[in-house]
Amino acid sequence: MTMTDPARTTQDSPTDRVRELLARMTTREKVGQLNQRLFGWQHVRRTRTGYVLSEELLAHAEHWGGIGAVYGLHRADAWSGQSWSNGIAPEAAAEVTRQLQDAVAAVSRLAVPALIVEEAPHGHQGLGGTLLPTTIGQAATFDPEWVAERAAAVAAELASVGAHVALVSGLDLARDPRWGRSEECFGEDPLLAAELTGATVAAMQGEGERIDAAHVAVVVKHLAAQGAAAGGRNAASAVIGRRELHEIHLPPARSAVLADAAGFMSAYNDIDGVPCSANRDLLTGLLRQQWGSRGIVMSDMGALDRLAGPAGGLVEAGALALNAGVDMSMGDVAFTLLEEALARGLVNEAAIDLACERVLRLKDRLGLLDGTRSVEAPARPRFPVPPVDASALVLVKNDGALPLPPGIERVAVIGPNSQDVGCLLGDYVPPLPAGDGVSIAEGLVQTLAAEVRCERGSMVRGELPGGIGRAVDLARWAEVVVLALGGSSRRRYDGEFEDNGAAAGAEDLDVSGGEGADLADVRLPGAQRELVEAVAEAVAGSGTRIVTVMVTGRAQGASPALELSDALLYAWYPGPDGGRVIAETLIGNDEPAGRMPVSVPRSSAELPVTYDRRLEWSPRYLTGPVSPETPFGAGLGYTSWTLGPVEGVPAAAGIEDVDAGRVGVRVRVTNTGRRAGSQVVQLYGRLMVPGLAPRTASLLGHSRVRLEPGESREVEVRIAPSPPALAAIDGPGRLALVAGLDSSVSFDEAVEIDLVVTAAGADSAAL
Amino acid sequence: MTMTDPARTTQDSPTDRVRELLARMTTREKVGQLNQRLFGWQHVRRTRTGYVLSEELLAHAEHWGGIGAVYGLHRADAWSGQSWSNGIAPEAAAEVTRQLQDAVAAVSRLAVPALIVEEAPHGHQGLGGTLLPTTIGQAATFDPEWVAERAAAVAAELASVGAHVALVSGLDLARDPRWGRSEECFGEDPLLAAELTGATVAAMQGEGERIDAAHVAVVVKHLAAQGAAAGGRNAASAVIGRRELHEIHLPPARSAVLADAAGFMSAYNDIDGVPCSANRDLLTGLLRQQWGSRGIVMSDMGALDRLAGPAGGLVEAGALALNAGVDMSMGDVAFTLLEEALARGLVNEAAIDLACERVLRLKDRLGLLDGTRSVEAPARPRFPVPPVDASALVLVKNDGALPLPPGIERVAVIGPNSQDVGCLLGDYVPPLPAGDGVSIAEGLVQTLAAEVRCERGSMVRGELPGGIGRAVDLARWAEVVVLALGGSSRRRYDGEFEDNGAAAGAEDLDVSGGEGADLADVRLPGAQRELVEAVAEAVAGSGTRIVTVMVTGRAQGASPALELSDALLYAWYPGPDGGRVIAETLIGNDEPAGRMPVSVPRSSAELPVTYDRRLEWSPRYLTGPVSPETPFGAGLGYTSWTLGPVEGVPAAAGIEDVDAGRVGVRVRVTNTGRRAGSQVVQLYGRLMVPGLAPRTASLLGHSRVRLEPGESREVEVRIAPSPPALAAIDGPGRLALVAGLDSSVSFDEAVEIDLVVTAAGADSAAL
CATH class of the missing domain: 3.40.50.1700 (Glycoside hydrolase family 3 C-terminal domain)
Known part of the structure; x- marks a missing residue:
């Protein structure tokens, strides 16, 4: 990169509105925008006559001249203690949000609305919220459209209560079933997870640059490699190397960047020793400079305060995270101390400006700075959600x-x-x-x-x-x-x-x-x-x-x-x-x-x-x-199937053909049973590159086919563009291709293509 | 590095003898020196009247104008099929070796003796060979001198039968107990393994530049990270990152370099995708350029042929390995095809020369090129081995x-x-x-x-x-x-x-x-x-x-x-x-x-x-x-002990003090029982570096103390120089120190020192 500000890319420039606003802000006001210190449910009390905001909330807004974000205003669950007896009722939800925004605006010099950030790992975690199957179940559909349709409904519902940001699971890979959060993963496969993450982000944010009032901004979680935590123990160290990171754990994040995700949640875990929220190579070098994301980085709850021990204190922890590329904290003390970090020379004003600018750009993208985002309190249920099937x-x-x-x-x-x-x-x-x-x-x-x-x-x-x-x-x-x-x-x-x-x-x-x-x-x-x-x-x-x-x-x-x-x-x-x-x-x-x-x-x-x-x-x-009890990709329907021999499409191809989605296999699929049904034809590859140990197989594409009893069809399954399996490869190789109905495929009869790869991941020196 | 030949260091220059010999060799003769194609026991047959060499052995020597090395001439075990009924009897062992060398010399144009390479993971794997406890048991002694004394005896015994090179376990770490080769590891701890590997190499090779007739050259195995194989499955991928590699898996190899080990065996496994025998960053960048080893790299048995699939063929596999830094193969076809690789431009003559030069330098170091290494057939047992206790x-x-x-x-x-x-x-x-x-x-x-x-x-x-x-x-x-x-x-x-x-x-x-x-x-x-x-x-x-x-x-x-x-x-x-x-x-x-x-x-x-x-x-x-059934470092004797509070030595210190072995703790140790006994006082540290996730604890030093009943002594335990825990650290940090009798120590009462580290591992960009 040859730009003067290496953390800024060309797409990554603020609007005049953001620039002017930023210029008018004090340091404290800027720091205020970077904080998401308060949990909403602790600051709204339901009474017999209505909803009352806490003194602490207003004092906080006054102190910082506004609020960057409020977490979980509508969150209702055992941890928050919010239930149908004391939480925000669905019919009042939009009004309560407006009440909070009005009160915050009243005590904020510049009246910048707070981001209303809600959990939506697999549906809206508020009273009456639509719930989808957990992420791992969504992955089992192998169907980005199915997932996108339902994600869009959740987004509309969130938007209708005044929420702006949905925290959505998708980046973690279910690589160790001991991990309790496996359910929050789009399975173990990087291609499948990348497809479904991209589809989810696009569906929830809607089309175009602005995120309109029927959609919400998506902060996808978590960046990165939390699924590789040692022993499947939550937030433990991911003791992995660069290729494993790029080939397995980063593809969903890359896909989210391509879908212009509004933000990324930095994970609790470290990668080979470096905590994600302190990892500048990850949050700035890769995410912004190499991939060109203009999204914010929000840290996971309390993750910055966890940096304090090694960093030498909370002030140091906040500085470390800001300098690494975190823009917004969640619940930490550390980021409330950035003024002290500035005074002590641990961060500079430009770093605070850049983070604040990113947060303001997101608010602008949502129409919060020009008042174009309007929420009307809906009568619920308003959003038809496609049924689960x-x-x-x-x-x-x-x-x-x-x-x-x-x-x-x-x-x-x-x-x-x-x-x-x-x-x-x-x-x-x-x-x-x-x-x-x-x-x-x-x-x-x-x-x-x-x-x-x-x-x-x-x-x-x-x-x-x-x-x-x-x-x-x-x-x-x-x-x-x-x-x-x-x-x-x-x-x-x-x-x-x-x-x-x-x-x-x-x-x-x-x-x-x-x-x-x-x-x-x-x-x-x-x-x-x-x-x-x-x-x-x-x-x-x-x-x-x-x-x-x-x-x-x-x-x-x-x-x-x-x-x-x-x-x-x-x-x-x-x-x-x-x-x-x-x-x-x-x-x-x-x-x-x-x-x-x-x-x-x-x-x-x-x-x-x-x-x-x-x-x-x-x-x-x-x-x-060593063999699985049930292999990845397996699944029966109510009819039976055969696959014919595999033919390469086209017979010879280069990497440019792969990236353009022109390469794959052709295979005859027959429903040999007595009932109509669908089947997922899966394309697996084994990449042979000199001096690299091949993976056993990698999912490169898949195609669902529906056939009547006795019907037979030639099906083409193409390699998805920029497949994760090629993410960390740089040089000539051969790719063996087979089609199958699960991952326990044999490569004995594979078709083979030669290719020369120069992959995105391969030129990242630091990570 | 600014040298013209980046794979060559200043210490790394050949003698005139080697240079002259190399200049006289044909390409085929050079390639012959790089091969260890033959398993000795397959080419010596015991008859009623004596030992007979195979035609194939002599044809091989004639074809290559000599033999680089013969593997396992004296090996006797179930796999080789050699037993007391058909193997080389101890009393004939030296004579058989001489017979083989004479026959090889007779058909070799330049009469360069073959290296006689024998397995000695924990003793001499030949009939009558002295056996030590397996490596993991040696590690339990926490006693480099105990290990060194016995290793020296094994080396002398090997030398007495005409062996030159001992293949010795030491570099692998026992990080996953599922692995069947855990027994070949000096335990799980990098410091302990590094100390014992260094002691073993030094004891077996003897002092000084030359390796005399009472000692053997040591090829330590395996480089690197085989102990991190996924699932504890032999030779599976080590999916680890750079810090884990440097802090945990490389310290024993570094220690072997410091002990001037004659060679390193490249491991079967890949590290994050790159097979060790194809890893130029490891075998050349780190081992030779950064660490300055002048030893050979010998690949593990058949490891080069395993590269052929991804490489596209056996010729390509051999070229890949040579270019990565492998000097000598073991049993592969691939390295016998280097002439073809040269003809096809996959390697250049300089690479063959450099590998051959390294092999010849080792032969020279052993006194094989000037005839100074002489072996007299001993009456056995000749070498008193300190008893196992x-x-x-x-x-x-x-x-x-x-x-x-x-x-x-x-x-x-x-x-x-x-x-x-x-x-x-x-x-x-x-x-x-x-x-x-x-x-x-x-x-x-x-x-x-x-x-x-x-x-x-x-x-x-x-x-x-x-x-x-x-x-x-x-x-x-x-x-x-x-x-x-x-x-x-x-x-x-x-x-x-x-x-x-x-x-x-x-x-x-x-x-x-x-x-x-x-x-x-x-x-x-x-x-x-x-x-x-x-x-x-x-x-x-x-x-x-x-x-x-x-x-x-x-x-x-x-x-x-x-x-x-x-x-x-x-x-x-x-x-x-x-x-x-x-x-x-x-x-x-x-x-x-x-x-x-x-x-x-x-x-x-x-x-x-x-x-x-x-x-x-x-x-x-x-x-x-999650807690172990029995922690690292635990062990009882037949008396009881107390440790007093820990005091830092000295109270303040820099990294230069650490490297000089001047930093540690002082602690009062008391034998509170009624029997004399010994105790291992263990120094553990927790390194706190901003932006790095601390390890729970790292062994930094240990000291055995023997006390009479009721006796009490102030014991100092110093941090070992260049402790592995600091291998991948670069920057300021704090080190908390505690003493304990096993690794389940608490850091609540730790003494703390500030330090700035610039570690050897930290400046290796590629690895």
Whole structure:
């Protein structure tokens, strides 16, 4: 870069409005814009007559001459303590937001509105907010349009309550299923995650430079590599190198930049020792200078204060982060001390100006500086959300048990996740309105003509006294047993939490996932394994079929349910309506269309099993070959398929053809069954570059095809432009291509193309 | 670097002898020097009247005008198929070597002797060779002198049979206990491994520039980071970054360079995608240019041929490796094709010259070019080896059961490792002479006045029909039960092997460690857990004491033996005399003096648990805090100790003081027991550098103190010069120091020093 300000790019220039505003601001006012110190729900109290703002909020606004951002004004959940009894009611939400903005404006010299920042990892975490399947379930759709449609509805809903910024999951990769936040990832694959992240950002922000009143700005989280945390332990060190970072962990962020994401949340973890919020190579060198993002960097909650120990103090921590490229803090003390950092020479005014300019540019982009963003309080529900369907459900086994045949009279629904809705939602969700949501048992009751009886059998992680006995009795009564197993990320209002909302003391609660709930053992918990074995033994030989539904937010092993069931379906955390969707799918009204977005390990002891790890000379332990219990990409529907031999398209190609999306394979796909259905044809590559260890396989593209019974079609699957697998390659190589229906493909019959790659990532010297 | 030849340093210049020889060589002769294509044992056949060399050996020497090196002429083990019935007898070994050299010289135009390269990971892997405890056990001594004395004896023995080069383990770190080669590591800690590697190299090579006829050249293995292989799977990718590489994995190599090691073996694994044998940044940039090594780089067996796939062919693979900095291959086809690579312009003559020059310099250093190295066939045993003692034995629990009191009359020795010697040896060992070696049972028989009875109870990994029943009966008879548990790396002559000698098909054998024998689950195998529980239940309440001896080569969990035993001792693979040493220790003739060289995990599901991993905000799973079963550094003797408060020495210091070994702590150490004993006082530091995530703790120094009962002494423990913990640091920081008796130290009461570091590793841009 040869510009005088290396952190500024050509696209990266402020409007006159921002420039003039900035020129009028005092240092304190600028620093005020960089802070998101207050949690909204702590500063709005609901009374019998209305909503009252706290003195502290107004004093804060007065002190700083405004407020940069308010976090979680509408957030309602166990951690915030906001519920239907005390939180902001949906019908009042827009008005309360306006009340807050008016009060802030009244005490702010320049009357710059605060950014209203809300959590929306997979839906709006406010009372009445629309909830989508968790991110990992969205990934299972392999369908950016499906995801985009629903994300757009969430954005419109957020905008309607006066929110400006949605904090959205997407950048983390589910590389270690022990991590409780696996559910917040678009799976393990960088291409899939990049596609879905880009689609989500574009859908929520809308088209064009300005973000209009039907859309919100998206801050995607987290930058970067949090999914590589050692041991799957939340926020632990990502001990990875540059190629792994570029090929696996950065592609979703790159995709978000291309979608012009409004911001990036710097992650808690360090990468090979350097905390992301102190990583100038990452936040400035790569994100701004190399990729040209004009977005803000917002740090994760309290992440800057965590830098204080090594930095030598909070003032030093704030300076370190600002100089690295953080523009806005979340909840830290450190960034409130930037005036002192300036006085002590730890930062300069230009750095504060640049951060403030970025924040103001975002406000301008939202129409907040010229008053063009207007919010009308809507009557809810105003935004039709496309319904959740079977697109995210992954059927991994079916010995003819599904669809359930008509005429069944007795169905037993057994398991810890059989009767409750909370387990269907995932982490980062508001309490549902009373009576909302459909459990799996309720879904079956509503959908089947049969008699449906329920028994929990066990807790998620612990035993339920007498539970197995009752379950066994019930199973003997039934013609079909639906086992509702897996995990839960439900939070309880009497639970304990870390300062940042992560679960604490969750050891004592019956949960197994979500932030702060990491698991050492990712198999089915022992209590559930015993339940499965007891039920299977009870019905063995009786003709009773067992259908297992795995409700989970991670690549959780399903053994022994996988072996002992006649069919097994991963439902992820499907959302409030999940019970209905699952029931419709079990009876065959809908075909399960999801594909595994992760490699499911047989046990934590065999990790890593990600399908795209570098080719091993001898991938085995003494106990046998290392192979996943269920491979990435796997998933059955209700018909059967064949793939013909693969042909390269075109026969010879250069990297420019790849980047232009002209390269791929052609393969004949046939629906050999007796039912119409859809299939995801997956294109995998193995890149052979001299002096580099090849990855076993990398997903390079995918294409869904819908065929009638007996129908056959030639399908072309193209390599996605700038595929992550080429991100850190620089030089000549050969690319072997195969098509398959999951990632357990063989390259013995691959077609091969020569190429010379000069990839974006490869010229980043520092990172 | 400003030199014209960047791969050459000033120290790195050839003698006139080498220069003249090189000038006289043809390209083919030079390439011949770079090859170690032949495995010696395949080319010497023992007959009734003597030893006969193969035609292929002589044809090879004739074709290349000499031989660069012969691998494993004296190697005897299951893979080579060499045993006491067909291998080279010790008394004939020197003569056979001379016979080979004479024959090679006779058909070589320039009569350059071949390097005779032998395996000596922990002793000489030839018939009659002295065996030391495996490397991990040597690390448990925390005693470079102990290790050096024994390494020197092995070197003298190797030299006496005409060997020139010993392949010695030392560079790998035992970071993942699933890895079967953990036993070949000097533990998990970079400082400890660096000290012991340096001591081993210096002891085996002797003092001074020349390596005399009582010493051998050392090629240390492996460069680099093989211990970081993903999943603990042999040779898998080390997906690590630069800081991790420099702080954890490179220090032993740096130490070997400082000890002027003759060579380095490039590892099978890739580091973040780049295979070590193709890594010019590593083999040339770091090793030669930055560190100034003048040693050769020898690739691991067949590692170059493994590069062929991505490189596009064997010729390309050889060129890639030569250009990266490999000088000598082992067993590959690729390096025999360098003439073709030259003809095709893939390498240039200068690169071949430089590699050849390095090989010739090593031969010169050994006195092979001027005939000054002479070997006289010795009558064996000629080299007194200091005996193995209790220095490597780590006592991790003792509820008063040890030392065994006098007067015991009935001792039961139970367990898969109770009666056999093979389990005491580890991998990479020759067959013992008939009748050699002392099993644990035999050791107790020889040492105790008691009646000793044995029962295996179980196999190492599988059940033994009726074993538990017989073991329980025997336990009920005994006053003391010694459980001999753990693992085994024994190889069988009817076993299967990979092309490089790693175990294959070991699934079916009763082994659990060594090369090719990686384990998913590092707890005691189920069969042993059942045995322990049955025995403990049988003697519960009877007053019978249980003493467990863990024979193992990795950080293997000891639960439930740890909880159910009155005392538990890790013996590692102690060597042929292990049974005697263990018995002497159990009765208290010797005090166990070892300290844990690894962090022992509770299960593989919690990995990593290395004590020096970066500080985690919330190191826990839902099942509880992440903590090792036994921490690094732990170990009990037969007396008790207290440590006083820690005082900094000196109170203030700079990095130059650290490098000069002037900085550390002073602490009062008291033997509070009634028996003389020794203790290892350990100095741990936590480095606080702005913008870097601190490691939890790093071992910075250690000091053994021997005190009489009731004696008290002020002990100074200094930071070792250039501690690995500072290897990748560049800038100001603070170092908190504490002393402790294991790595589970608290930094609450640490003394703190300010320092500015400019470390060796920090200025390496490429790596």
